[in-house]
Amino acid sequence: MDEQIIDDVRTWLDEVVIGLDLCPFAARPRAENRVRIAVSHARSEEALLDDLQRELERLADTPADELETTLLAIPDMLEDFADYNDFLDAVDIWLEQFGWEGELQVASFHPHYQFADTGPDDAGNLTNRSPWPLLHIIREESLEKAIEHFPDVDGIPERNIRRMEALNADERRRLFPYLFG
Template identity: 30%
Template sequence: MKEYHEIQATKEWIHNFIIHYNICPFAKRVWDHQEVGYYVERGENIELLILSFISKLKTEKISTFFLLYLTQFPNYLDFLDFYYSCEAILEDKDYDAEYQVVAFHPEYLFAGEDSKDPSHKTNRSPYPMIHVLRRDQVEKAIESYGDTDEIPRRNIELLRKLG
């Protein structure tokens, strides 16, 4: 089953990169408690993909989940357009108080940074994906962590050092 390999690759990326290098200091707890879901999204119709996104918001009960888009968005800018549509839906349907989304893509680029800068690796994943987090869980994690402003700065320094 092809899907298994993509989910496994995503899990390995989370474990071997995100958790190992502490890119997201909140990831380890949900990983250790197996509170992470993975869904491979099928089809090419953007409207149906958005409906699937909304459906997952309404039905998924775990802390956090990833929606993987294996074939739909090889182009980063096309993916970003889709991601922004999903963000807009969160606002339009008043889901933004409950959920937060983060974009990941193999070609992820931070605006204003050189395309070869290693800092982009924080959001570069094996496949285009949207990470959906419950806002209350994020707020609890932030409360227990403290100064979250330091996280991006630390990640940039680490990734530049690693190359």
């Protein structure tokens, strides 16, 4: 089961995130095999926070030239986006409580991701729709370095929305099969 979950996330990362250039910072660490994809089989928030803590520690204890970032897939809970979104509040508190603020941050991706003030079928939501609920652990120092060398960071979200809007129905079905199954 874990192999399939990891393969799903890897395919999404390669074909959607990198393939559509949604994150201009992802291709290099992926090509250099510095992206960890882990699976949490937690069934409670406490157990998931424990798994997240282990991944935060692993990332903090490993040099960036060996491990840049981690994607933690959550196949056994938080299927409902509202529950997932509520859990992100606990993640923020966790990061603050354990002193990770300023060092690591967590970005969110979910099969039913929906930005505030959008409809569920708005194309822009596809930018954050992953095959499984994910917690993406990012090194703030690496992010800051990448942003320094990117000409228009503020334009990335709008550019990504335009990319999603430009996809035809066949492309959407191919890139997001988990949404049409």
